[in-house]
Amino acid sequence: MKKICVFLGAKPGTDPAIQQAALDLADELVKQNKTLVYGGSSTGLMGVLANRVLEQDGEVIGIIPEKLVQMEVAHQGLTKLIHVESMSSRKDELMAEADGFIALPGGMGTLDELFEALTGAQLRLHKKPVGLLNINGYYDHLLAFLKHASSKGLISPEHLELLIVAETPADLLARMEQ
Template identity: 50%
Template sequence: MKSLCVYCGANPGATPRYAEAAQALARALVDDNVALVYGGGKVGLMGVIADEVLRLGGEVTGVIPTALVEREVGHTGLTRQFIVKDMHERKAMMAQLSDGFIAMPGGMGTLEELFEMLTWSQLGIHAKPIGLLNVEGFYDGLVGFIEHAQGQGFVRPQHAALMMVEAEPAALLRRFKSAA
């Protein structure tokens, strides 16, 4: 794996543990010589992980729509920054640049990006690993819902298994490597 896309909140969340996990994931990426691809923002967990990867000497590629640059939330110190037309172009470029996807705690945008990559994998559009960094049990409810949807016949077991879930960054990266 040369680069991983990380989806995460544009807010810091309710506990400092989320930022600590973003920093830990940044360290794990740099230790494994894996570049970060992310949404290009300087705020929230997005800013935390980008700043930490850069501080540790790693590479960071941001992909941000023009509308968000204009709101002054774009990070200005990245290794590479692509400014794109809209969110659709952003997601497609992030997917193209990445060898896998990790969702950290985040809001609606994080969930939307995660589920798009899961759907693309289910449809055979890509075969890249997808994981949840389940910090402090943040995604326990989502994991339970996927299990419920599977039990109700809406999600096949092999599709539910596409989503690797770990509480620690290093454990998730090890699973990604073993899946490759």
């Protein structure tokens, strides 16, 4: 895996541990010489992650819909910024550009992107690893829901295993490489 797509919030959130996790992931990506691919925003956790990678001379590719460029949230200092027409085309580009996916804490957009990547893996549209960085139990309820859906016969147990979960960036990246 050379290019890692990270899904995360465009807001900073209120838990300092989540912001620290974004910084730690940035450090680990640079340490492992991996390119960050993300949604191209300068705001929130997205900006924290991108700025930290750039501060260490890492490579960052942003993919952002034109509407968000017009709202002046596009990060202007990236290695490469790709403008797309819509949120849907953004997801298509993110999926095509990356060799693996990681979701940090985020909101609805993060969940949408995470489940797009997981569904693609489930349907064998790609064989790229999908990871979840579960900081301070942020995703505990989501993971419990997925297990519940599986217990009701709505998600196959083998599809649950497509989601690689860890609590630290180094552990998650190591498990994704396997």
